[in-house]
Amino acid sequence: MSARIGVVTFPGSLDDGDAARAVRIAGGEPVRLWHADPDLHGVDAVILPGGFSYGDYLRCGAIARFAPVMESIVDAARGGMPVLGICNGFQILCEAHLLPGALTRNQHLHFRTRDQLLRMEAVNTPFTNNYVAGQEVLIPVKHGEGRYVADQRTLDELEATGRIVARYIGNPNGSMRDIAGVTNEAGNVVGLMPHPEHAVDLLTGPSVDGLGFFTSILKHVAGAPA
């Protein structure tokens, strides 16, 4: 039986269909989760997709964190369930305090879409175990508020404990220490500003380098004790 990966739809989620497609291409079974429904329907892992939940009118992710489904996800994450937040999902995970730091307005103040080179670092998470440390991957970024910021101590600690998941090669937004993604202390919650779901098919993306995030979680679920 293939792994069941939940993909949450908030009002204003945009890349939910893309994340579900990426799960399917990787060989998993996507399960669509609805923001107002706290039931996680027995999924093995959850993806919070990109978009503009609630229009991002207050602060990115600030309202979505209060959705009924988020209470269940926060509980499950604290219990060890793998959770990947992409772009707006990363913002929501920071707002929900599952990940440290915050994502602020790009330093140049513009929304920017580009095919971005990244260097993978923490490859021991459930979403990155199919990569090798130091591997360079090409994955699109597209955001107006993706500048990762945290206080110096937090940044030092992230580096010291190997919790930086990926760094930009050629910083697109002014993120501190070129951080593109981080993980929590337990390593089961990953936030990533770039969009791996847009790099799973050469027909529609610049590479297939993003597929590893989705095959990693399937491998992780398959290997996890029942």
Add this chain to the structure above:
Amino acid sequence: MTTHPETAAPGAARSASAAAPAGAGNDRARTATGGGPTVFVDTVERAAATPDEFQPYTELGLRDDEYERIRQILGRRPTQSELAMYSIMWSEHCSYKSSKVHLRQFAEKAPRSDRLLAGIGANAGVVRVSDRLAVTFKVESHNHPSFVEPYQGAATGVGGIVRDILAMGARPVAVMDPLRFGAADHPDTARVLPGVVAGIGGYGNCLGLPNIGGEVVFDPCYQGNPLVNALCVGVLPIDRLQNKAAAGPGNVVVLLGAKTGRDGIGGVSVLASAAFDESSAQHRPSVQVGDPFTEKLLIEACLELYDAGLVVGIQDLGGAGLTCALSETAAAAGTGMRIWLERVPLREPSMEPHEILASESQERMLLIVAPEHLDAVLAVAEKWGVPATAIGEVTPPGPDGQSGRLVITWHGHTVVDVPPGSLADDGPVYARPMREPADRILLQADRAETLPRPSTPEELRETVLRMIASPNLCDKTWVTEQYDRYVLGNTVLAQPEDAGMIRIDEESGLGVAVSVDGNGRYARLDPYQGARLALAEAYRNVAVTGAEPIAVTNCLNFGSPEDPGVMWQFAEAVRGLADGCAELGIPVTGGNVSFYNQTGAVAIHPTPIVGVLGVIDDVRRRIPMGFPAPTHPEGDLIFLLGETRTELSGSEWAWVTHGHLGGEPPRVDLARERALAQVMIAAARDGLVSAAHDLSDGGLAQALVESCLRRNVGARIELPEEFRAESMPFVYLFSESAGRAIAVVPRGREEAFTALCAQHEVPVTWIGVTDGASRALEITSQFTISLDELRAAFTATLPKLFGGVAEAA
């Protein structure tokens, strides 16, 4: 009505006030509105009783004879609300009163197409692309609002066209934006362009629609009047096609979406129907404000309603707001309508009836719903968090085949009682005077072919670098990287490719390609040929990707129709486009006219923007524009399709290097364009071509540079014999002859490819090879420029003009 409107979503409907009806003899009806101050309401009764009351119809843009006609239709003077409604619906923007007599040609000359499911007159044209699926697309202008308030003007332009597409039953799947600005280095362009681009991105990105193409063109003629056109493409199962007719007396009229506020009151009539002057700043409150989040929810709610079969009719609210939606839906069905206006949810409780009717608040749709489905409709709206309110009901047509009446009450007072068709269909129609501009003969005599040309290799090299760095030819990444092109995961081609391409069926790989093009300079020199050139370019751009062109949309941007010279340009452009579509065998499915694009007495260049839609059976066979890494050590073969003539008038070169505009634009041969398209479609199907790029502005030089830089692959080009002497290398590189494209053919397939060209009688010339190692563009015995040097020149211009983008912290 059988289901009471108060069953609307909790908190959404304002309770209908039981205001006392206007008593007889009570000549100044008054009512309290939401606890606000008591306001004066001009009722139908009062209008009948006070025939001689002064009405400010001139200020609202109506002529004496138009006002008289309204009085004839109604048999009395209009009420304040009715006057507002007629002034809007009979404005140029809504009634097409100056353009109608010309636009008829699109239908009259249209080639027969069994693909056409909905055409001109619908919110957007719909064409069948498979047994199961149809595609709808349309381009519209939002020029005037975008000059007054660039961000919101451009943002709501996207929102408006998306709702047009949604109203046809389609899911919007992509947007494109053809843009025109004043001189790139003019200080006001630095205000307008960044705002417009951020507005398009801000709205489209938040809506989750990939932006897959468009144009950015600079010319001083657009200084006081930029053009912001917006195109949207949508996809629907054929059986989900919607229409706007308010059929079925007893059906409920539901307003879905945002609350109604004072924004955009008189927007179209005030802004789009009069030229700009110094008072433009005062128009700022007339610009609407966009809320893309609400629009996203509106899209999802509407699609769920369609799929559940809950909607009888639907119309978007755009320019002219409720006035337009109510009158058009009723007129389309021949029915009447009864509206309780106080039930419209308001942002500002003090709004008066004529303001509610004229408001252009965004993100609203009007639904016609069977009474037994009302609860289900409201439940879907609530699921998506979109307010929905029953505001009225459909009433029967009149006796003896007459239409019904549109009756609108406000707290019990009848403020509107009109035949809906008189608003929607029976507006004035003018055959405006036309006269060929007197300066045209002089303009055409002043040919660019006589200008001094570069003739040495060194001069030619410098010209290449100067041209690719010029604002119209340079890299547009500064603009396009502010748009999301990836969302929805079906973007197969996006800018800077010749056409945007979207996969619409993941199983079969079925896809559509769209390109929008226009060249104001060509149209200034000859509007008839200019329109045909725009059509030819968009058609060619679609064809070089391997897609088969099947339908046309257009946005006709012109100066004041009251100027006989402008009217002549308009008539010529429409004639050219209609003739061109007939020759190419593809129908115009819809479009938009934008007049009054001028500052004072000076009109913009006539700018017909043409969009062409193509279909491709399997997007995996699409042809990209960039030279691919060569498959052979000696490089792949580069061919030039079409004929190069000495055609420099109206060219980018004449403009950039001599500031010159004169002569006659390049010749158009649409039979040749059609043959070229046949070659490209067959070549894509048979896998003969690995890259192709259309030649247009900037000629062969521009196409070669773009093709090299796209994937960082060099090329060596050999000039044909007849283009080697004196300034002929220059002509070969910079002439803008139409009907041309370059194609890359892997070795071993060249015989099949040239045979294909011969079969379709398309001239084909081998001009060189791609080069994976040189990292340079070499024109044999002329010059060599490294790709790095080309890239540096090509990419520096816009960041320098509009602000570099900061890198790492």
